[in-house]
Amino acid sequence: MAKYTFKDFKSDQEVRWCPGCGDYSVLAALQQVLPTVCEEKGIDKEKVVVVSGIGCSSRLPYYMDTFGFHSIHGRATAIATGVKVANPELCVWQASGDGDALAIGGNHFIHAIRRNVDLNIMLFNNRIYGMTKGQYSPTSKLGAVTKTSPYGTVEAPFNPGSLVLGAKGSFFARSLDVDLPLNKEIMLAASRHKGTSVMEFLTNCVIFNNGTHAEITDKAYRADRTVVLRAGERMIFGKDRDKGLVLDGWKLKVVRIGEGGVTEDDILVHDPHADNLGLQMMLADMKYPDYPVALGVIRDVAEPTYDEAVAAQCASVSAKARFHSVDELLASGATWQVK
Amino acid sequence: MQLTGSLFANMSAVFGNGLSTFPDYPAEIRAPKGTVSGVSGFQVHIGNHPVNTPGDFCDMLVAMNPAALKANAKWLKRTALVLVNEDAFDDAGLAKAGFTGDDPFEELGIADRTLIVAPITTLTRKSLADSGLDNSSIDKCKNMFTLGMACYIYSRQLDYVYQYIEGKFGKKHPEMVAPNKKVVADGYNYAAAIQAVPNTYTVAPADLPKGTYRNITGNQAVAWGLMAAAEKAGLPLFCGSYPITPATAILEELAIYKHLNVKTMQTEDEIAGICTAIGAAFAGQLAVTTTSGPGLSLKSEAMGLAVMTELPLVVVDVQRAGPCTGMPTKTEQTDLCEALYGRNGESPMVVLCAHSPAHCFDAAFQAAKIALEHMTPVLLLSEGFLGNGSEPWRIPSMAGYPAIQPRFAAVPAEGRFLPFERDGKTLSRAWATPGRAGLEHRVGGLEKNHRGVLSTDPDNHALMVAERAEKVARVAADIPALRVDGPAAGNLLVVGWGGTYGHLLSAVDEVRKAGGTVSLAHFDFINPLPANTEEVLSGFDRILVCELNSGQFAGYLRSRCPGHRYLQCNKVQGQTFLVEEVVAGIRKALEEE
Numbered sequence: 063m064a065k066y067t068f069k070d071f072k073s074d075q076e077v078r079w080c081p082g083c084g085d086y087s088v089l090a091a092l093q094q095v096l097p098t099v100c101e102e103k104g105i106d107k108e109k110v111v112v113v114s115g116i117g118c119s120s121r122l123p124y125y126m127d128t129f130g131f132h133s134i135h136g137r138a139t140a141i142a143t144g145v146k147v148a149n150p151e152l153c154v155w156q157a158s159g160d161g162d163a164l165a166i167g168g169n170h171f172i173h174a175i176r177r178n179v180d181l182n183i184m185l186f187n188n189r190i191y192g193m194t195k196g197q198y199s200p201t202s203k204l205g206a207v208t209k210t211s212p213y214g215t216v217e218a219p220f221n222p223g224s225l226v227l228g229a230k231g232s233f234f235a236r237s238l239d240v241d242l243p244l245n246k247e248i249m250l251a252a253s254r255h256k257g258t259s260v261m262e263f264l265t266n267c268v269i270f271n272n273g274t275h276a277e278i279t280d281k282a283y284r285a286d287r288t289v290v291l292r293a294g295e296r297m298i299f300g301k302d303r304d305k306g307l308v309l310d311g312w313k314l315k316v317v318r319i320g321e322g323g324v325t326e327d328d329i330l331v332h333d334p335h336a337d338n339l340g341l342q343m344m345l346a347d348m349k350y351p352d353y354p355v356a357l358g359v360i361r362d363v364a365e366p367t368y369d370e371a372v373a374a375q376c377a378s379v380s381a382k383a384r385f386h387s388v389d390e391l392l393a394s395g396a397t398w399q400v401k
Numbered sequence: 402m403q404l405t406g407s408l409f410a411n412m413s414a415v416f417g418n419g420l421s422t423f424p425d426y427p428a429e430i431r432a433p434k435g436t437v438s439g440v441s442g443f444q445v446h447i448g449n450h451p452v453n454t455p456g457d458f459c460d461m462l463v464a465m466n467p468a469a470l471k472a473n474a475k476w477l478k479r480t481a482l483v484l485v486n487e488d489a490f491d492d493a494g495l496a497k498a499g500f501t502g503d504d505p506f507e508e509l510g511i512a513d514r515t516l517i518v519a520p521i522t523t524l525t526r527k528s529l530a531d532s533g534l535d536n537s538s539i540d541k542c543k544n545m546f547t548l549g550m551a552c553y554i555y556s557r558q559l560d561y562v563y564q565y566i567e568g569k570f571g572k573k574h575p576e577m578v579a580p581n582k583k584v585v586a587d588g589y590n591y592a593a594a595i596q597a598v599p600n601t602y603t604v605a606p607a608d609l610p611k612g613t614y615r616n617i618t619g620n621q622a623v624a625w626g627l628m629a630a631a632e633k634a635g636l637p638l639f640c641g642s643y644p645i646t647p648a649t650a651i652l653e654e655l656a657i658y659k660h661l662n663v664k665t666m667q668t669e670d671e672i673a674g675i676c677t678a679i680g681a682a683f684a685g686q687l688a689v690t691t692t693s694g695p696g697l698s699l700k701s702e703a704m705g706l707a708v709m710t711e712l713p714l715v716v717v718d719v720q721r722a723g724p725c726t727g728m729p730t731k732t733e734q735t736d737l738c739e740a741l742y743g744r745n746g747e748s749p750m751v752v753l754c755a756h757s758p759a760h761c762f763d764a765a766f767q768a769a770k771i772a773l774e775h776m777t778p779v780l781l782l783s784e785g786f787l788g789n790g791s792e793p794w795r796i797p798s799m800a801g802y803p804a805i806q807p808r809f810a811a812v813p814a815e816g817r818f819l820p821f822e823r824d825g826k827t828l829s830r831a832w833a834t835p836g837r838a839g840l841e842h843r844v845g846g847l848e849k850n851h852r853g854v855l856s857t858d859p860d861n862h863a864l865m866v867a868e869r870a871e872k873v874a875r876v877a878a879d880i881p882a883l884r885v886d887g888p889a890a891g892n893l894l895v896v897g898w899g900g901t902y903g904h905l906l907s908a909v910d911e912v913r914k915a916g917g918t919v920s921l922a923h924f925d926f927i928n929p930l931p932a933n934t935e936e937v938l939s940g941f942d943r944i945l946v947c948e949l950n951s952g953q954f955a956g957y958l959r960s961r962c963p964g965h966r967y968l969q970c971n972k973v974q975g976q977t978f979l980v981e982e983v984v985a986g987i988r989k990a991l992e993e994e
Contacts, residue, residue, distance in 0.1 A: 073843075075854070075855075106838060107838075107841075108835065108836055108837055108838040108839075108840070108841060109835065109836055110835075111683075111684075111835045113680070116846075123843050123845070124843050124845075124855065126843075127841055128841055129683075129833075129835040129840075129841055129842065129843075130841075130842070130843035130844070130845075131680075131683055131710075131843070131844055131845060132843060132844070132845030132846065132847065133676070133679075133706060133845060133846060134676075134702055134703060134705075134706050134846050137672060137673075137676040137703065137706075140668070140672065140673040140676035140677050140680070141676045141677070141679055141680040141683070142680060143666075143673075143676075143677050143680060144639070144641060144666075144676060144677030144678060144679060144680020144681040144682075144683075144684070144688070145680040145681070145683055145684045145835070146680075147639070147664060147666060147677065147680075147681070148637070148639050148664065148680065148681035148684035148685070148686045148688075149684045149685065149686075149835065149836065151836065152684065152835050152836065169669050169670055169673070170669065170672075170673050170676075173668075173669040173673070372664055372666075375659060376659040376660075376662075376663075376664060379659040379660055380659055380660040383659075383660030385660070386660050386661065387632065387661075387799075388625070388628055388629045388632045388661065388799050389798060389799050391625065391628065391658065391661065392615070392625070392796045392797070392799075393613065393796060395615065396411065396415070396615060396616070397613050397614060397615045397796065398414065398415040398417070398613070398614050398615075399612075399613055399614070400417055400606075400609045400610070400611055400612060400613075400614055400795075401611060
């Protein structure tokens with residue numbers, strides 16, 4: 063098995079995203095993590111396929127030196143599903159923006175999750191249509207002023223995490239474009255997870271939606287406004303690691319450790335492997351300023367995958383079948399002779 | 402009635418008759434019973450010679466209620482026999498079917514036909530009174546009583562029906578075997594006992610080529626032809642589809658044969674159907690999506706993607722009456738222009754069609770062969786009439802079918818693999834499937850140059866547009882020449898395509914029997930047209946294009962092969978041609994100055 067470095071996954075194509083675009087760091091993370099992915103899976107890089115739809119982030123396959131498919135708007139999930147079901151040995155990654163995955167491709171997105179096809183879906187959420195130059199998306203904040211909403215939107219946005227968990231997704235993780243190590247961490251977790259792994263990257267569109275995630279990504283207060291969740295660890299956050307999450311009745315509550323008798327032991331411990339969605343749903347739903355935004359792997363449960371189930375059914379039917387050739391098929395059932 | 406009809410048809414097939422069938426049923430699963438719009442019919446045409454069509458007019462009509470009689474009275478020959486279930490012809494039944502008086506035969510002007518008015522429900526109940534079955538189950542057997550009567554009238558042995566009953570009920574519902582056999586036999590004996598049946602008929606076996614035969618529907622034949630192509634190509638078959646009338650049976654059929662290396666996906670929508678197939682094509686499989694009219698519209702953009710990425714893909718469209726939802730269960734040939742032109746940009750696809758239920762096998766095989774060897778999406782046009790219709794088919798041997806050789810990419814000795822480098826002869830690119838080292842490349846919907854690099858260069862775009870068109874045009878080298886039935890030159894050439902073949906053949910025969918001279922050329926390949934098309938058309942003074950639309954193929958021929966005198970014979974009623982309609986069209990064309 064070959065040993066790879068990130069350079070092996072860089073194509074010879076010039077990256078054409080705007081300077082300062084959040085997509086760069088996700089691309090870098092993917093190129094950096096794939097050598098490890100190949101090593102862990104024991105596969106060569108020609109088994110890696112990157113599929114995308116349409117939009118700025120969907121240009122990603124051109125920048126990867128792998129088999130790549132830049133498809134049509136919204137359909138990346140369906141095409142990636144076809145690739146994976148046809149050949150389950152392939153390691154399939156998908157790049158889609160918020161418009162691609164949640165608007166025009168929303169149907170394919172939820173059904174891939176429902177089937178639990180073994181795909182790694184990188185959802186680049188910049189809350190705007192960048193490639194068409196600045197129209198609101200299904201994740202734009204209520205009231206967002208854009209070219210198609212000059213007086214502000216009057217429609218509520220999707221929270222991708224709620225959508226994935228609402229469809230009983232088996233894996234959801236979130237990261238920030240600016241956090242390269244965390245990007246790699248969740249990509250590796252997604253790769254290890256068998257099933258549809260949705261990774262939401264909160265990315266900045268420097269031209270049309272600059273600073274949309276700044277309130278949580280800015281280094282000055284990122285630690286206080288986000289909580290990085292890890293399996294088995296307490297949900298502690300803050301620059302001084304002095305804040306945490308506890309359950310207050312049916313709701314999550316932010317508490318300060320050391321205040322009002324709260325100790326570290328009172329803080330919730332994250333369990334992404336719990337089948338019960340309740341707490342994970344609340345974590346995925348947390349919004350600043352009421353809560354820190356949850357990052358890291360929020361849900362990661364083992365479920366049977368569609369591609370393996372299809373292959374297994376084919377194998378079991380085939381093992382019991384009385385014939386395996388078309389000539390035998392043609393002669394099967396009711397026939398008669400003309401002499 | 403669908404079951405009774407298909408049993409009678411299968412029995413005739415096994416007996417060796419020429420045969421053609423067509424089920425005509427409403428879109429509703431349980432259409433309002435007893436209403437004219439809710440009538441479900443099954444048309445069987447048998448002969449002591451090969452049979453081309455399900456027939457125009459009938460020799461025998463079985464009407465289980467007044468509505469069925471009303472819906473079909475216009476198809477009765479003067480000499481026809483009409484068998485009705487008297488029990489259903491009560492006041493309520495007559496009123497529901499819209500009869501105003503109490504003599505429906507008089508009202509329909511068919512009182513002069515041979516009428517057999519039998520209390521079939523009552524007789525069935527009497528026949529099965531001691532069977533132990535409940536009334537509802539007994540009433541379901543009345544169609545079998547009718548089948549028994551038809552078997553007597555057409556001198557059929559009941560052995561085949563008995564075998565069928567044993568096969569169907571033997572294992573799961575053994576209690577149903579004896580009652581069903583009894584009721585068929587009682588129907589047969591009843592028909593023999595009453596004096597109302599003036600004649601019985603014996604239709605001798607047709608003079609068919611020797612061999613092993615089976616009955617096959619068009620949808621089944623498409624599925625089997627695709628599996629045959631996959632086997633010949635040594636590839637797994639992948640079908641991504643969404644259920645839609647009347648194409649659904651292809652997906653249903655493929656879903657059975659997992660042991661023939663077939664994977665099927667019932668996707669969330671039509672678009673996912675074709676997109677999963679395109680993904681499978683990229684991954685290296687024989688990829689297929691099946692649909693019907695409105696579904697084809699939904700797949701348009703993705704077909705463009707297959708054109709642009711130059712991946713092998715078979716799209717099967719079982720045409721139905723449109724536009725939009727139209728009449729889902731009714732047949733038409735109205736998707737031709739959409740198949741040819743229904744994509745944005747200049748987006749050429751190979752388009753071919755099937756001309757009979759059994760021919761769907763060869764057409765599907767051919768579609769897959771072209772897709773794989775020319776690296777292009779291929780659109781196969783079937784029709785509701787073909788998909789649901791059936792005919793006897795002499796079972797071929799796969800040894801007689803040509804090899805299919807997909808053009809897999811070779812790993813370049815040096816340098817990078819160039820995905821859009823073309824074969825000098827066919828202009829097709831090579832198929833580089835994931836998993837093979839050294840062939841990493843990117844495809845997509847954006848225009849690229851031969852190296853596979855994105856390009857908006859004007860000259861490059863012009864070149865790629867021209868090459869994609871030329872690649873499809875060069876498929877003509879691999880398709881059979883257009884055949885002319887009749888003299889190669891003359892006054893009139895009848896032209897058709899797709900499922901009208903049997904009707905056109907019968908019509909041409911009829912005109913010839915009456916002393917007329919006419920030739921027939923039927924197209925299986927629409928794009929590209931056979932290489933000798935212009936040569937064939939040039940032999941005739943006038944060309945009558947017959948099709949079940951308002952003139953789509955005629956318009957296409959006018960643009961591709963201009964300068965000929967084209968006449969048209971069209972029908973857009975959601976129904977097949979009647980042979981007599983085509984005959985009338987031919988006579989008119991012959992008389993025209």
